[in-house]
Amino acid sequence: MTSHKTYMHRVFELARLGTPSPNPYVGCVIVKDGCVIGEGFHHRVGEAHAEIEALRDCELKGNNPTGATLYVNLEPCSHHGRTPPCVDALIKAGILRVVISTTDPNPLVNGQGIEKLRSCGIEVIVGVLEDEGKELNKHFLTFITQKRPFVYLKAALTLDGKIACSNYDSKWISGDESRMLVHELRSKVDAVLVGKNTIVHDNPQLNARLDTVSYPVRIVLDSNNSLRVDSLRDDFVVFHEEGETLVLTTMTKEGTKNNKIGKNKIENNKIENNKIVCKADEKGRVNLHDALSKLAARGITSLLIEGGSSVFSSFIQERLVDELWLFIAPTLLGDENAIPLLKGFSPTSIKEGVQLRFTSFEKRGEDIFVKAVLV
Amino acid sequence: MTSHKTYMHRVFELARLGTPSPNPYVGCVIVKDGCVIGEGFHHRVGEAHAEIEALRDCELKGNNPTGATLYVNLEPCSHHGRTPPCVDALIKAGILRVVISTTDPNPLVNGQGIEKLRSCGIEVIVGVLEDEGKELNKHFLTFITQKRPFVYLKAALTLDGKIACSNYDSKWISGDESRMLVHELRSKVDAVLVGKNTIVHDNPQLNARLDTVSYPVRIVLDSNNSLRVDSLRDDFVVFHEEGETLVLTTMTKEGTKNNKIGKNKIENNKIENNKIVCKADEKGRVNLHDALSKLAARGITSLLIEGGSSVFSSFIQERLVDELWLFIAPTLLGDENAIPLLKGFSPTSIKEGVQLRFTSFEKRGEDIFVKAVLV
Numbered sequence: 001m002t003s004h005k006t007y008m009h010r011v012f013e014l015a016r017l018g019t020p021s022p023n024p025y026v027g028c029v030i031v032k033d034g035c036v037i038g039e040g041f042h043h044r045v046g047e048a049h050a051e052i053e054a055l056r057d058c059e060l061k062g063n064n065p066t067g068a069t070l071y072v073n074l075e076p077c078s079h080h081g082r083t084p085p086c087v088d089a090l091i092k093a094g095i096l097r098v099v100i101s102t103t104d105p106n107p108l109v110n111g112q113g114i115e116k117l118r119s120c121g122i123e124v125i126v127g128v129l130e131d132e133g134k135e136l137n138k139h140f141l142t143f144i145t146q147k148r149p150f151v152y153l154k155a156a157l158t159l160d161g162k163i164a165c166s167n168y169d170s171k172w173i174s175g176d177e178s179r180m181l182v183h184e185l186r187s188k189v190d191a192v193l194v195g196k197n198t199i200v201h202d203n204p205q206l207n208a209r210l211d212t213v214s215y216p217v218r219i220v221l222d223s224n225n226s227l228r229v230d231s232l233r234d235d236f237v238v239f240h241e242e243g244e245t246l247v248l249t250t251m252t253k254e255g256t257k258n259n260k261i262g263k264n265k266i267e268n269n270k271i272e273n274n275k276i277v278c279k280a281d282e283k284g285r286v287n288l289h290d291a292l293s294k295l296a297a298r299g300i301t302s303l304l305i306e307g308g309s310s311v312f313s314s315f316i317q318e319r320l321v322d323e324l325w326l327f328i329a330p331t332l333l334g335d336e337n338a339i340p341l342l343k344g345f346s347p348t349s350i351k352e353g354v355q356l357r358f359t360s361f362e363k364r365g366e367d368i369f370v371k372a373v374l375v
Numbered sequence: 376m377t378s379h380k381t382y383m384h385r386v387f388e389l390a391r392l393g394t395p396s397p398n399p400y401v402g403c404v405i406v407k408d409g410c411v412i413g414e415g416f417h418h419r420v421g422e423a424h425a426e427i428e429a430l431r432d433c434e435l436k437g438n439n440p441t442g443a444t445l446y447v448n449l450e451p452c453s454h455h456g457r458t459p460p461c462v463d464a465l466i467k468a469g470i471l472r473v474v475i476s477t478t479d480p481n482p483l484v485n486g487q488g489i490e491k492l493r494s495c496g497i498e499v500i501v502g503v504l505e506d507e508g509k510e511l512n513k514h515f516l517t518f519i520t521q522k523r524p525f526v527y528l529k530a531a532l533t534l535d536g537k538i539a540c541s542n543y544d545s546k547w548i549s550g551d552e553s554r555m556l557v558h559e560l561r562s563k564v565d566a567v568l569v570g571k572n573t574i575v576h577d578n579p580q581l582n583a584r585l586d587t588v589s590y591p592v593r594i595v596l597d598s599n600n601s602l603r604v605d606s607l608r609d610d611f612v613v614f615h616e617e618g619e620t621l622v623l624t625t626m627t628k629e630g631t632k633n634n635k636i637g638k639n640k641i642e643n644n645k646i647e648n649n650k651i652v653c654k655a656d657e658k659g660r661v662n663l664h665d666a667l668s669k670l671a672a673r674g675i676t677s678l679l680i681e682g683g684s685s686v687f688s689s690f691i692q693e694r695l696v697d698e699l700w701l702f703i704a705p706t707l708l709g710d711e712n713a714i715p716l717l718k719g720f721s722p723t724s725i726k727e728g729v730q731l732r733f734t735s736f737e738k739r740g741e742d743i744f745v746k747a748v749l750v
Contacts, residue, residue, distance in 0.1 A: 161537065161715070330732055331729065332717055336719060342707055342709045356706065
């Protein structure tokens with residue numbers, strides 16, 4: 001007999017075919033008499049949920065789902081959202097058993113879907129491959145429970161912890177294989193964020209260049225909004241390529257002044273239009289908690305922080321990093337003429353340093369690729 | 376039929392049972408009619424070579440080696456050293472075939488052993504598991520060919536490349552499992568070297584604390600010989616524990632002056648007796664090439680550099696490191712209040728940085744243990 005886990009693996013596989021952000025990844029498999037009679041996944045926001053897709057698939061194939069077991073990675077919804085509640089459709093179809101990987105922490109669902117199924121006599125099994133289910137929807141789960149995007153911090157660094165020479169040369173610390181992985185990650189997140197200095201010194205494209213090119217939202221952290229004038233220059237790629245570029249800034253004194261001086265010039269500027277004014281922290285910089293909350297309000301469920309040092313340090317110090325992706329290159333740059341991964345920490349003992357846990361590591365070309373989380 | 380490689384693995388296993396420094400690790404297996412009829416290894420300097428041990432083992436067991444195949448990892452010697460030439464004994468014993476992993480680059484042997492065997496009609500096969508054979512005797516091979524010890528650089532560093540807080544707190548960057556490996560390495564090298572500052576700030580024991588405690592030679596790099604007076608203090612462990620402690624210094628102006636002032640006090644001091652006066656480099660520091668050559672002259676074939684930053688940097692810049700052992704801890708210390716792995720490099724581009732190659736990496740407890748070589 002094929003196990004629940006086997007079907008759930010297929011559910012995950014189907015789920016990953018969608019591009020549902022800000023909705024979760026959901027796949028569904030319907031099984032009767034040991035045969036898969038229908039499959040589906042949630043394609044994109046506004047379209048049918050995976051369960052409905054799978055029921056439709058049964059119908060198309062002339063299969064009757066009555067008495068079947070339905071596998072789905074996320075608890076079926078019980079509320080009227082953009083689409084009607086899935087649990088009603090399951091009950092109507094005569095599904096006998098529902099196997100779920102993770103519950104849906106969305107306050108509109110949050111166990112109520114399971115409750116309704118059970119109250120109708122449907123057997124519900126919860127928690128099959130739960131860790132994988134959570135990993136699959138980590139963006140969505142963070143977005144729903146913490147009301148901010150899931151935050152990745154990606155850096156290519158030398159073995160002695162440097163991200164560039166002090167003349168900002170950083171091409172290329174990491175090798176081809178590592179950079180390929182960065183493009184894959186960019187293709188899977190809603191947005192990519194860099195600091196103003198990275199724009200000025202590196203002028204990056206911040207798109208995902210794989211077989212096809214995709215464009216996450218580009219976000220520039222520019223507390224004093226000082227790039228606004230510069231950005232009129234044609235050489236900052238992010239402001240001119242396909243897709244959206246947002247500037248996170250704060251209303252400091254300088255910002256207000258610049259605003260007045262440059263008013264006419266800037267009014268019709270794309271960046272001015274796409275400026276997000278955030279609360280300031282005690283140093284007059286963008287309050288990152290506020291910034292992430294404002295990005296979440298725009299439906300951004302995942303964010304990739306790409307540098308530089310000051311931006312990395314701010315996010316780490318605010319503990320607003322969910323996963324670090326670090327590419328350690330077999331290079332040593334020393335300390336006199338190089339830019340460190342982090343600035344502005346002053347621990348007086350090892351114990352006071354930021355403690356991480358390595359969650360995985362592997363060789364990528366000549367580099368070592370390490371994933372880590374804050375502990 | 377058992378292959379050459381299988382017997383050679385056994386040869387390596389036997390070889391490792393010895394503690395032969397400054398001689399090489401050598402093991403020997405004698406095989407006749409598919410049976411091992413004798414085994415041996417070189418125990419320690421001055422004692423019988425592995426081939427002789429294996430022939431004696433045949434004799435003890437009443438086995439006749441005539442017509443047998445002899446496996447040995449290093450080319451048999453052809454010269455009269457502390458013991459008579461092994462090739463003569465092999466010829467006399469009627470060995471028919473000799474299988475060797477690596478030739479002996481010692482100018483007194485260097486192919487002459489093989490030549491003599493062949494001239495006597497003995498079949499000689501060379502190069503079986505040659506890479507492993509070279510790895511086994513990397514200390515000896517470096518010692519013989521470069522006339523200096525094989526140099527390891529060991530450091531425990533944070534993910535952002537720091538080896539301590541600026542108050543010199545470094546306890547403990549790495550975890551228990553990593554430190555255990557350091558003690559294993561210390562037990563396998565002839566000597567351990569640190570800079571003067573490490574003695575002053577860490578007061579390390581520099582011994583190998585495994586099931587039993589062993590004592591490699593401790594070497595302190597102290598260009599200005601400034602520790603001499605301090606060392607009269609009782610609290611520097613290395614000067615008082617079992618075994619030998621050497622101080623590498625140079626005859627700078629300050630050194631000469633100190634010498635005069637402290638003469639009476641220092642005359643009977645252990646450190647003064649164990650001082651090795653080296654050539655100075657252009658900055659008045661110990662010339663490391665000269666220092667290593669002087670250590671080799673004392674029979675030190677392997678040296679473990681344990682810090683700190685300045686010492687690491689000097690050895691790296693002189694390209695006098697054969698293998699880096701780095702324990703990367705899941706900690707971030709930032710840049711304001713921490714001591715970097717390396718100081719005094721000023722590359723102006725990534726390409727000008729010191730390029731390494733990772734040769735292995737693995738998880739050790741919470742740390743990542745990386746081996747690397749200079750390229």
